[in-house]
Amino acid sequence: MPQRVPIVENILSANDRIAEQNRTRLDAAGVFAVNLMASPGAGKTSLIEQTLPRLADRLRVAVVDGDIATSLDADRAAAAGALASIQINTGGECHLDAVMVQSALNQLDLTQFDLLIVENVGNLVCPADFRLGTHKSILIASIPEGDDKPHKYPGMYRGVDALVINKTDLLPYINFRMDFFQRGVEALNPGVISFHLSCRTGEGMDAWIDWVVGQVHR
Amino acid sequence: MPQRVPIVENILSANDRIAEQNRTRLDAAGVFAVNLMASPGAGKTSLIEQTLPRLADRLRVAVVDGDIATSLDADRAAAAGALASIQINTGGECHLDAVMVQSALNQLDLTQFDLLIVENVGNLVCPADFRLGTHKSILIASIPEGDDKPHKYPGMYRGVDALVINKTDLLPYINFRMDFFQRGVEALNPGVISFHLSCRTGEGMDAWIDWVVGQVHR
Numbered sequence: 001m002p003q004r005v006p007i008v009e010n011i012l013s014a015n016d017r018i019a020e021q022n023r024t025r026l027d028a029a030g031v032f033a034v035n036l037m038a039s040p041g042a043g044k045t046s047l048i049e050q051t052l053p054r055l056a057d058r059l060r061v062a063v064v065d066g067d068i069a070t071s072l073d074a075d076r077a078a079a080a081g082a083l084a085s086i087q088i089n090t091g092g093e094c095h096l097d098a099v100m101v102q103s104a105l106n107q108l109d110l111t112q113f114d115l116l117i118v119e120n121v122g123n124l125v126c127p128a129d130f131r132l133g134t135h136k137s138i139l140i141a142s143i144p145e146g147d148d149k150p151h152k153y154p155g156m157y158r159g160v161d162a163l164v165i166n167k168t169d170l171l172p173y174i175n176f177r178m179d180f181f182q183r184g185v186e187a188l189n190p191g192v193i194s195f196h197l198s199c200r201t202g203e204g205m206d207a208w209i210d211w212v213v214g215q216v217h218r
Numbered sequence: 219m220p221q222r223v224p225i226v227e228n229i230l231s232a233n234d235r236i237a238e239q240n241r242t243r244l245d246a247a248g249v250f251a252v253n254l255m256a257s258p259g260a261g262k263t264s265l266i267e268q269t270l271p272r273l274a275d276r277l278r279v280a281v282v283d284g285d286i287a288t289s290l291d292a293d294r295a296a297a298a299g300a301l302a303s304i305q306i307n308t309g310g311e312c313h314l315d316a317v318m319v320q321s322a323l324n325q326l327d328l329t330q331f332d333l334l335i336v337e338n339v340g341n342l343v344c345p346a347d348f349r350l351g352t353h354k355s356i357l358i359a360s361i362p363e364g365d366d367k368p369h370k371y372p373g374m375y376r377g378v379d380a381l382v383i384n385k386t387d388l389l390p391y392i393n394f395r396m397d398f399f400q401r402g403v404e405a406l407n408p409g410v411i412s413f414h415l416s417c418r419t420g421e422g423m424d425a426w427i428d429w430v431v432g433q434v435h436r
Binding site: 039040041067068069070072073092093094121122123124125126142144145146148149151152153154155167169170173174175200 | 257259286288290291310311312339342343344360364367372387388391392418
């Protein structure tokens with residue numbers, strides 16, 4: 001006679017369990033955390049560089065940088081005014097996971113921060129599948145990537161809470177059909193809030209900063 | 219007494235075995251095949267669009283397009299003059315593998331072609347790890363991605379046989395330190411051949427076309 005095995009429904013994956021623990025720790029410390037994702041070179045680190053000085057007298061910010069190799073990004077975040085900046089080298093992995101973020105949290109005194117920015121590995125596919133425990137997922141698109149990206153990377157565009165469209169200063173030099181791009185976004189993620197800005201010129205940064213501050217303080 | 223099990227050294231992974239079979243089929247048919255890789259939006263499809271008309275009276279070209287979703291790229295390749303254009307939707311996978319390419323080869327009469335261009339999924343991490351059976355791996359970098367990409371995605375830059383640096387028409391509008399970029403490339407892949415070009419203006423296309431034709435005919 002076969003042994004009966006109790007069935008537990010909705011068992012969370014190992015990653016999701018750790019992500020929940022991360023969220024609990026962040027909430028207990030009063031830290032609002034965002035997962036910043038994008039294609040390589042869309043401007044994750046540049047957005048951090050432009051954002052931190054504008055938050056300097058309003059929020060205490062820590063940055064966790066995920067990369068295949070190098071600490072270039074964490075160095076830039078530190079130079080831009082992050083009170084703490086931790087580099088995770090994924091050693092070839094194409095995304096961050098909750099365990100990597102957990103190990104970064106272990107190195108931080110969370111009570112010292114209001115906002116944690118987690119900069120994911122540059123990739124429009126894999127990071128979408130791994131929860132980290134952050135409160136909001138933010139995708140940076142950039143004009144030179146082309147207007148077809150929502151159509152081609154639906155998993156990423158579908159799952160995010162806010163969209164930053166960077167490098168708007170290059171619009172005059174590139175054939176980017178904003179309406180085609182927006183239709184793709186709207187089909188996958190109706191009503192998602194989006195910010196058009198240029199990290200190079202600073203244009204459009206104010207609305208983005210207001211939104212970030214509003215998210216942390218709500 | 220434990221049973222003795224024969225040890226076979228250097229067992230190829232399932233993927234590599236299929237990749238070898240793909241290569242054997244391509245060689246038997248006299249088809250030269252390239253694996254075109256890049257970040258999302260670096261210009262893989264644009265390079266195909268600019269390349270095919272310039273090869274029209276010299277080489278018979280088939281294109282296999284890998285994407286998470288949509289057939290936008292295969293449609294563009296067909297419009298640009300590919301004699302055959304096959305779309306592989308990976309259904310969420312972040313790279314092509316040898317089995318996907320095998321299934322595309324099954325749909326082609328290989329004797330009808332001189333050159334097969336395999337356009338991989340836009341990703342600077344995962345495609346580097348999967349052999350497809352192609353003869354050469356080509357990476358497209360693009361100026362707006364930034365000059366730090368070789369430093370940050372060493373696996374990809376290390377493994378390629380040729381490098382195309384696209385969107386040179388945007389150099390006046392972007393702070394791109396070509397020497398910093400080149401130092402990264404040279405450290406990982408000394409002497410790799412590279413082509414500076416703009417798919418938008420056509421500048422630099424001739425050297426690239428000459429190289430492709432030379433590869434097929436050698």
